[in-house]
Amino acid sequence: MTTAEKKPKPSRPGIPNQISPSAWWSKLELDTRTMLMMLKGALAPTIAIAIHVS
Numbered sequence: 001m002t003t004a005e006k007k008p009k010p011s012r013p014g015i016p017n018q019i020s021p022s023a024w025w026s027k028l029e030l031d032t033r034t035m036l037m038m039l040k041g042a043l044a045p046t047i048a049i050a051i052h053v054s
Contacts, residue, residue: 021035
């Protein structure tokens with residue numbers, strides 16, 4: 001392997017980093033329990049809207 005192959009790619013801030021849940025948790029300083037409760041509360045309305053739209 002050459003030295004060019006061993007170099008890790010620099011991480012670029014972009015869309016994949018912005019939609020990552022782990023990035024949200026660290027930026028918002030939320031613990032796992034709080035995040036799961038938020039997701040649980042959003043699940044039913046999301047399903048209802050999806051049924052209504054389809």
